Amino acid sequence: MTLAQATMIDPPVVSWLGIAPELVLGVGAALVLLIEVQWKPSRTAIAWAGGAAVIAAALLSVLLHARIESGDGISTFLPFAGMIALDGFGVFARYVLLAVAGLGLLAAQRMVQEAGTRAAEMVALMLLATAGFSLMAISANLILTFLGLEIGSISLYVLAGYVRERGNSDEAAIKYFLLGSFASAVFVYGVALVFAGTGNFSIQGVHDYLDGVVVFEPGVILLGLALLVVGLTFKVTAAPFHSWAPDVYQGAPAGVVGFMAAIAKIGGFAGLVRILVSAFPDLAGDWAPVVAAIAAVSMVVGSVLAIVQDDIRRLLAYSGVAHAGFILTGVLSGGEGTAEIWFYLAIYAVQLVAAFAVVAAVSGPSGSRSALSDYAGLAQRQPFLAATFAVILLGMGGIPLTAGFVAKFGVFSDAWAAGHEWVVIVGVLASVVAFFLYLRVIVTMYMDEPAGEAAAAPLGVRWVTSVAVVVTLLFGVFPGPLLDLAGRALPL
Amino acid sequence: MSDFLWLVIALPLAGALFLHFFGRYLREPLAGVFATLAIGAAFVVAVVAAVPFFAGTGEAEHLVIWEWMPAVGATFELQWDPLSALMTLVVTGVGTLIHLFAIGYMHGDERFHRFFTYLNLFAASMLTLVLAGNYAMLFIGWELVGLCSYLLIGFWFTRPSAAAAAKKAFVVNRIGDLGFLIGLMVMFATFGTLSFEGVLGRAATELTVGTATAIGLLFLVGAAGKSAQVPLYVWLPDAMEGPTPVSALIHAATMVTAGVYVVARSSPIYVESPIASGTVAVIGAITALWAASIAIGQRDIKKVLAYSTVSQLGYMFMGVGATAYVAGVFHLMTHAFFKALLFLGAGSVIHAMSDEQDMYKMGGLAKRMPITATTMGIATLAIAGIPPLAGFWSKDEILGALFERGGIYSALWVVGLIGALMTAFYMTRQWVLVFAGRPRWDEGVEPHESPAVMTLPLMALAVLSVVAGFVNTPFRFTLEHFLEPAFHGVEMQHAPEGWGMFLVLAGLSTLAGVAGVAAGWLAYNRPPEVWRRFQEGFGRLWTAWEQAYRIDDLYGAVVVAPGRRLAEFSAFQFDQKVVDGAVNGVGALVYRLGSALRMLQTGYVRNYGAGFAAGLLVVAIWLVVRGMS
Amino acid sequence: MTVEVVIFVLMGLTALGGAITVVMARNPVYSGLGLLGTMLSLAVIYVSQLAHFVAAIQVIVYAGAVMTLFLFVIMMIGVDVAEDTAENLPRQRLVVGVLAAAVVGFAVYLGVSQGFDWVPAASGEPVAEATNGTVQAIGERLFSTWVLAFEATALLLTVAAAGAIALAYFRRRRAVRE
Numbered sequence A: 001m002t003l004a005q006a007t008m009i010d011p012p013v014v015s016w017l018g019i020a021p022e023l024v025l026g027v028g029a030a031l032v033l034l035i036e037v038q039w040k041p042s043r044t045a046i047a048w049a050g051g052a053a054v055i056a057a058a059l060l061s062v063l064l065h066a067r068i069e070s071g072d073g074i075s076t077f078l079p080f081a082g083m084i085a086l087d088g089f090g091v092f093a094r095y096v097l098l099a100v101a102g103l104g105l106l107a108a109q110r111m112v113q114e115a116g117t118r119a120a121e122m123v124a125l126m127l128l129a130t131a132g133f134s135l136m137a138i139s140a141n142l143i144l145t146f147l148g149l150e151i152g153s154i155s156l157y158v159l160a161g162y163v164r165e166r167g168n169s170d171e172a173a174i175k176y177f178l179l180g181s182f183a184s185a186v187f188v189y190g191v192a193l194v195f196a197g198t199g200n201f202s203i204q205g206v207h208d209y210l211d212g213v214v215v216f217e218p219g220v221i222l223l224g225l226a227l228l229v230v231g232l233t234f235k236v237t238a239a240p241f242h243s244w245a246p247d248v249y250q251g252a253p254a255g256v257v258g259f260m261a262a263i264a265k266i267g268g269f270a271g272l273v274r275i276l277v278s279a280f281p282d283l284a285g286d287w288a289p290v291v292a293a294i295a296a297v298s299m300v301v302g303s304v305l306a307i308v309q310d311d312i313r314r315l316l317a318y319s320g321v322a323h324a325g326f327i328l329t330g331v332l333s334g335g336e337g338t339a340e341i342w343f344y345l346a347i348y349a350v351q352l353v354a355a356f357a358v359v360a361a362v363s364g365p366s367g368s369r370s371a372l373s374d375y376a377g378l379a380q381r382q383p384f385l386a387a388t389f390a391v392i393l394l395g396m397g398g399i400p401l402t403a404g405f406v407a408k409f410g411v412f413s414d415a416w417a418a419g420h421e422w423v424v425i426v427g428v429l430a431s432v433v434a435f436f437l438y439l440r441v442i443v444t445m446y447m448d449e450p451a452g453e454a455a456a457a458p459l460g461v462r463w464v465t466s467v468a469v470v471v472t473l474l475f476g477v478f479p480g481p482l483l484d485l486a487g488r489a490l491p492l
Numbered sequence B: 001m002s003d004f005l006w007l008v009i010a011l012p013l014a015g016a017l018f019l020h021f022f023g024r025y026l027r028e029p030l031a032g033v034f035a036t037l038a039i040g041a042a043f044v045v046a047v048v049a050a051v052p053f054f055a056g057t058g059e060a061e062h063l064v065i066w067e068w069m070p071a072v073g074a075t076f077e078l079q080w081d082p083l084s085a086l087m088t089l090v091v092t093g094v095g096t097l098i099h100l101f102a103i104g105y106m107h108g109d110e111r112f113h114r115f116f117t118y119l120n121l122f123a124a125s126m127l128t129l130v131l132a133g134n135y136a137m138l139f140i141g142w143e144l145v146g147l148c149s150y151l152l153i154g155f156w157f158t159r160p161s162a163a164a165a166a167k168k169a170f171v172v173n174r175i176g177d178l179g180f181l182i183g184l185m186v187m188f189a190t191f192g193t194l195s196f197e198g199v200l201g202r203a204a205t206e207l208t209v210g211t212a213t214a215i216g217l218l219f220l221v222g223a224a225g226k227s228a229q230v231p232l233y234v235w236l237p238d239a240m241e242g243p244t245p246v247s248a249l250i251h252a253a254t255m256v257t258a259g260v261y262v263v264a265r266s267s268p269i270y271v272e273s274p275i276a277s278g279t280v281a282v283i284g285a286i287t288a289l290w291a292a293s294i295a296i297g298q299r300d301i302k303k304v305l306a307y308s309t310v311s312q313l314g315y316m317f318m319g320v321g322a323t324a325y326v327a328g329v330f331h332l333m334t335h336a337f338f339k340a341l342l343f344l345g346a347g348s349v350i351h352a353m354s355d356e357q358d359m360y361k362m363g364g365l366a367k368r369m370p371i372t373a374t375t376m377g378i379a380t381l382a383i384a385g386i387p388p389l390a391g392f393w394s395k396d397e398i399l400g401a402l403f404e405r406g407g408i409y410s411a412l413w414v415v416g417l418i419g420a421l422m423t424a425f426y427m428t429r430q431w432v433l434v435f436a437g438r439p440r441w442d443e444g445v446e447p448h449e450s451p452a453v454m455t456l457p458l459m460a461l462a463v464l465s466v467v468a469g470f471v472n473t474p475f476r477f478t479l480e481h482f483l484e485p486a487f488h489g490v491e492m493q494h495a496p497e498g499w500g501m502f503l504v505l506a507g508l509s510t511l512a513g514v515a516g517v518a519a520g521w522l523a524y525n526r527p528p529e530v531w532r533r534f535q536e537g538f539g540r541l542w543t544a545w546e547q548a549y550r551i552d553d554l555y556g557a558v559v560v561a562p563g564r565r566l567a568e569f570s571a572f573q574f575d576q577k578v579v580d581g582a583v584n585g586v587g588a589l590v591y592r593l594g595s596a597l598r599m600l601q602t603g604y605v606r607n608y609g610a611g612f613a614a615g616l617l618v619v620a621i622w623l624v625v626r627g628m629s
Numbered sequence C: 001m002t003v004e005v006v007i008f009v010l011m012g013l014t015a016l017g018g019a020i021t022v023v024m025a026r027n028p029v030y031s032g033l034g035l036l037g038t039m040l041s042l043a044v045i046y047v048s049q050l051a052h053f054v055a056a057i058q059v060i061v062y063a064g065a066v067m068t069l070f071l072f073v074i075m076m077i078g079v080d081v082a083e084d085t086a087e088n089l090p091r092q093r094l095v096v097g098v099l100a101a102a103v104v105g106f107a108v109y110l111g112v113s114q115g116f117d118w119v120p121a122a123s124g125e126p127v128a129e130a131t132n133g134t135v136q137a138i139g140e141r142l143f144s145t146w147v148l149a150f151e152a153t154a155l156l157l158t159v160a161a162a163g164a165i166a167l168a169y170f171r172r173r174r175a176v177r178e
Helices: A016-039 A043-068 A088-107 A109-114 A116-138 A142-160 A167-198 A203-212 A219-235 A244-251 A254-279 A281-307 A312-331 A334-363 A383-397 A403-417 A421-447 A459-477 A480-487 B003-025 B028-055 B082-105 B112-131 B135-153 B160-191 B196-206 B209-226 B235-241 B244-253 B255-265 B274-296 B301-321 B325-352 B370-384 B390-405 B408-435 B452-471 B478-487 B499-524 B528-536 B540-546 B548-593 B596-602 B605-627 C003-024 C028-048 C052-077 C092-112 C135-143 C147-168
Strands: B061-069 B074-080
Touching: A016 A043, A016 A116, A016 C147, A043 A088, A043 A109, A043 A116, A088 A109, A088 A116, A088 A254, A088 A334, A088 A459, A088 A480, A109 A116, A109 A254, A109 A459, A116 A142, A116 A254, A116 C147, A142 A167, A142 A219, A142 A254, A142 C147, A167 A203, A167 A219, A167 A244, A167 B605, A203 A254, A203 A281, A219 A254, A219 A281, A219 B605, A244 A254, A244 A312, A254 A281, A254 A312, A254 A334, A281 A312, A281 A334, A281 A421, A281 B605, A312 A334, A312 A403, A312 A421, A334 A383, A334 A403, A334 A459, A334 A480, A383 A403, A383 A421, A383 A459, A403 A421, A403 A459, A403 A480, A403 B160, A421 B160, B003 B028, B003 B061, B003 B074, B003 B112, B028 B082, B028 B112, B074 B082, B074 B112, B074 B135, B082 B112, B082 B244, B082 B255, B082 B325, B082 B452, B082 B478, B112 B135, B112 B244, B112 B255, B135 B160, B135 B209, B135 B235, B135 B244, B135 B255, B160 B196, B160 B209, B160 B235, B209 B255, B209 B274, B235 B244, B235 B301, B244 B255, B244 B301, B244 B325, B255 B301, B255 B325, B274 B301, B274 B408, B274 B540, B274 B548, B301 B325, B301 B390, B301 B408, B325 B370, B325 B390, B325 B452, B325 B478, B370 B390, B370 B408, B370 B452, B370 B499, B390 B408, B390 B452, B390 B499, B408 B499, B452 B478, B499 B528, B540 B548, B605 C092, C003 C028, C028 C052, C052 C135, C135 C147
Parallel strands: none
Antiparallel strands: B061 B074
């Protein structure tokens, strides 16, 4: 075959603006790496470069949003041969992801400084992780979802082991890597089985197939779905697939744990919701009980085990398991709960980054163990940090007039309306238990005698916690705007 | 219109905020004076707003202050009707007197201003609760008062017992709150709204008996937690670790009556369900008798009052349970006066005795502190139900309603009478032990009458304890007419009418009161050896009373310990031993060998992997089997 | 039984055997060879599906380059046969045994029972066309439908490069052991 005989390729519809945020993040990561090699700029400059990439990506997201916004909703486009979906879901996902990336960079400021010659790689990996999970969130094709998941996850494995000088950072990274690869393998096998069952990789295609054909023996599709669900619930640390989280969050460097935990949860939930709600709504009767069971187990296991932790990071990890369960209750109502899930995710992600920023400030950015006793009397040593942390914890606990309450209320009322009353009751029970655990930290900070001297909190951490406090209180009192925006975050 | 009503909440809230930020710059009495003025101003506002109700021209108002989450109907709205007006007046009125008293009582405390910050915050929270125009806002107030209670019980947190008591109050109240919360959810699921108008207005027509019972019983769980009813009463006696003004304000006059208020407020729901109402009454009766018997055996002056409060709250529950809502609220009001007085009097005594609380070490104080002795004497007679003091009228109306209701409620009437006898006995015992007889003071204690800032509130409350009963007698139903609009359309139970029945019932309860007082006087107005022998005569029964039936130990053994053990088991066995053991023991060893790879081979990732695989298998098998035709 | 099925069963068994060798072999060189066996078996299966290009890539990249790298690493680290294989978790084998038995049992049950269809979406006999697996066919798909996914793998490679640098260049002298 000569060149002349070759047929021209039919190019797909290209939307540069559609992938501009990811593009900017990827290019930004590459530039950061190259600039570092060529000019050896200061670490602060590197961090700023990363921040600039995030801001640029955010601006482009806003531009994209403005383009597809049409008064009473956000219309959907499927460029790149249906590989990605430009819809309200993706728009909101990017906002949340980029917010977490920005706050994560701020919180990791001290760690970037201490990373020495590896500062550029660190910033680049954070950008790439964001790009990966962002791709996952906008993906309308299971293959791309998998790729996004891997780009994000592998970046996080490396970040978890960044402080290799410390043994348990290494340990955390390898545990995360092994179990994460296992979960990824499970996910990709699920993709294969879904393809075997429906002949489609694209989310729309799977949906259309299931909508149009009565499958008498959907066993293989359900098996694939089971693998997809398990693979993604691993990423969001839902029980019983959570066992890695406490170890990893404890061992990984404090400066990036919040970023890691938050961004993986957002990506994981974005993928999960898209797959369950957009691809498999016709099988909701089958997957809802499974999701309900996972949610209930997560809420109970997370809350109960969190209470007995003496290390704040393990405590936050287990509480993250519980939060994963709370968010999963929103998935139960099919597409109805998408807005509430996003609201919850947005609030929780910001709180999570801020909470770990406080941990990093108290135990040092690359430290590992963070005993609860280190927080005794923090209110006297660091009034600002303690006060903001207290508000964030109260928000996580979900007391009224914080955004956490609105979020919990939203997902619970959706699940209730969808007829999963027992899950809601378990959830309320669990949140009562969980509330006690947040209060325990606050009491430790405010009522115990101070123990030792804490280093002054860096400016970045103060900014992050301040933002989280504003978010927690503002959207607790005026949830309307964010709920409206989240209400447009509908898939496809 | 009462558009300015929000000031009632805003004033104490502003006081709390101001004191929080600037309180430390105020010299000692100033912070207290400021707080007292804030709540006093709220009282004045409430009086002004309530004038139309007194005049008989007022109509229930519904004031929307601010729409928070309109989608779910969570708005900040105030309900201004006679019921909330009465509660507001009690909270602000008694609250002002207690604030005033606390200026003297907290003299010299190094966190003086902080105390008044909390007191004002509590007042604002309590007013939010009673003025709430929907259940969501009511619940917020409900949680906030719980929080303030927690903070104030643990005010002297350097005492381990105070910290423990605060924690206990918190945990027990969470159990109650949980029931309340689930009740709210059932309510929301049924009506689609939480506003008083939407729920209570439609309850009669739209509520099935089953749902009404569910909501009623779930609310009862919450009410029993907050109002310290069996079996959730255990936190209240411990709560006496807080400063005495706190006990008077929160744990006698206001917060603990929130449960009664909620039941009365939800009367349209309770009248739909005889089962829920009956359960409320029975719980109340059990509590009344149970706590009264414990109160007999106490030797701590505040513990007597604590159990007495639990017991009296039981009476209120009996009243509202028998659908005699006016009677229950009436007793709530009179009880607020005389119990606040008793607590403040006890505070005055404790103050005078240099923080001594053991009644066996008191005696003969009447000569040293005549005002305290007289006022407390009045309160004792009032709670004992001696006519014509306040307690007589309100207690009698509850008992009369129980009698009139008949059936099972007749048995509760008998319980109430026995309880009245016991109440009169233990209250007289307390007064005699403290004020009469010869001094049994420790050495170096020189009791003295308290300053005017403390005795003034005592005298004011004494007057109220005398006259408050006349607002609702079988001859003049002023309160009944006053509250009428709030219970519009709710069929209510009343005491029997007519002179004959009144004389018989009142005579019986007066007899019980007088007998109790006489027995208490005769048994205790003697040398210590004699009444000690009298007490020993009861044998193990007395020990049981003295130790409060050892319910705390029981709870410790049955509920707390296994729960903790379970949590510890799951945490330590699985988490600590397996995970941390891996990291600490094997992990450290392996790290000395310096190979991350080795770590994995010996490591416990495989454990996690196995768990993961097991979960995966369950999910997969379940789904696949479902998919098989 | 078509020839295709025979090849699939044979190669499947070989691949499984190789995989088991990777895990079970005491000598890491054997493990490497086991992996090689698995990869080659997969290549044969690809050929039987007429995916010649993918099969060739499989042999060249995996069996060739990747395996060579693995063997280099093994040789450099040195083959330590006397590795400590003591069990730290005595119950692990039991648990895994039960799990494995459950998986196998369930798979057998699915095979025996009538209610499970492995490819419900397939209509009629699948037709393998020789042109499906050509370089041109793959290229066309890769640069039209899958172009975005294809480009996204670039990010994956960047992550790998940056990650490798980040993990390799840490200051050893500061190493602390906790």
